[in-house]
Amino acid sequence: MSTRFADALTQMPDALAEAVAPMLTEHFAGHLSAEQLKQLSEKSGLEGSELYLALLPIAATLSYAPISNFFVGAIAHGASGDAYMGANMELVGEALFHSVHAEQSAISHAWLAGEPKLVGITVNYSPCGHCRQFMTELNNNEGLTIRLPQQPPQPLTHYLPYAFGPKDLGMEDGLLDGNDHEMVLENDDPLVQRALREANASYAPYSKTPAAIALETDSGRVFVGRYAENAAFNPSLPAMQIALNGMARMGLPFDSIRRAVLVESDRGQISFVHSASDALATVSQVPLEVFKAQA
Template sequence: GPCAMRRAQLKRAGLRFNRGLIERLQRSLTASKRCCVSCPPLDAPRRMVIEAAERQRLEQEHGCTGPALLGRLLTHFRVKDLAHPPISNFHVGAVALGASGNVYFGVNVEFPGHPLSATIHAEQFIMASAALRGESGLTHLVVNAPPCGHCRQLLNEMDGAARLGVHVVAADGSLSSTGHPQLLPQDFGPAHLSNDSGLLASEANHSLALPVQHKQLKELGDEALRAANRAYAPYSECPAGVALRLDDGQVFGGHYIESCAFNPSLPPLQVAVVNAMAHGALTSLHQVREIALVELARSKVSFARTTYIGNARFHLMHA
């Protein structure tokens, strides 16, 4: 049937990253040229984030801050090489500075056998990673290619988007800089749908609970429920969360992130994949053994038909 064909497509596609995400990030430094002859090499972060204290140390050590430092990190770590675009073969890497002072990396990830709309863009990766860590906003974004309209719209969902600086790395390594409002003139934003508290402004708690019959899933169900309770779904009011169990037993959750324009919204499955990748745990989608989805029964928005990865066992739970 259609499901079997879809699984076969995924299996043939071999959704396997060339190397472990974090392993590549750690090793990329030695394989790359220094961006500045007078600057010592940077130590690669252990995960797809650099904590504020480490960022401050790098600023002092290398004498650059803000977008200049972000541009160096993007080039020096060869972030775009960590992307997984088996369909387009177009590698995108991005890095952003959070209001907390943390630095977030992002890459694009494509899913053969899924609709193109399942793709995780590098900017979306960063937004999801920042949301998962409870970040309160982004101040600067540096990317190796101009953000597409899809990403410009999702960035507009963020509280404080009007103050976001967007910088594109040119071929010579220089930065072409502009403000986000210039990238999305006459924008459609959350306020048009009467939402005065955008993405990253505050953390949601929907107070959902699972019926007793789902208790046997234990850790997986609990993580999916925690994710659903954090969902940013101000327009549909249909929170949802996904939990992935990998072949080594690790569990990672992801929550639904809506856009006022609807289509740029990030499904919970994609956010869970970002979570696992950002922790360096997911190096191949074949590692996913089990998936749990928590959503509302008879909701206006459902992910039951689109939440799948290969032959992973799937559990649907209604809160």
């Protein structure tokens, strides 16, 4: 077991702590399969909401919050039965709007893992207005259950009534519906091609600017992020934030980044060159390599 979870285990029922400890391997980044959740339920005697809430200390341990020292953990529940943890992330030296919230972290985690639909989110503090708006972008927003400590499970519509969402801008699809923007890029570099694949799967229905980031570490590990746009624009989640958050969830230091690649559409109405460079520069000396894909 990774020692970073030692404190979290002391905050959980003994039977659950004992059952989950072997799953918290050195590179555990918050994914529990349906089979693992079933084992945890059998061994702990906890089910559904009780089990999810009891697991939150582990999700909160994935937090990187050097500014607030306020550790938020969230668990996204996939229709597949798998669970994806997320946690907040803050970048010292950068404006606060570059932060990632725990719910965004868990949702982007599930999205990158190929989860087609979410049925619930469990979080250790009440979702902020920004996250209520971000969750409204989900394809299954009307079927999403929010679970909080000391509160009955409630639909997202309870927390954000009269929501403004994709349908108000004429969109049929939502975040987590599959995308293939079919952009192409003449370049054999595997890291660039990986970023291109993620850009083609990104979600940018309003700006029409598909984009993605691929980060490579000293050990050869690759972390990616896809741009996730929002009908209210400002809660959109940039690809760089998702990629950095993947590293933070795994507990890897940002100074292990050796390459950073941005691929974005050559026809977009917006661009991530400046914002992604800014966010990267706060955590790494590595320059951002920029590639424009043909839409």
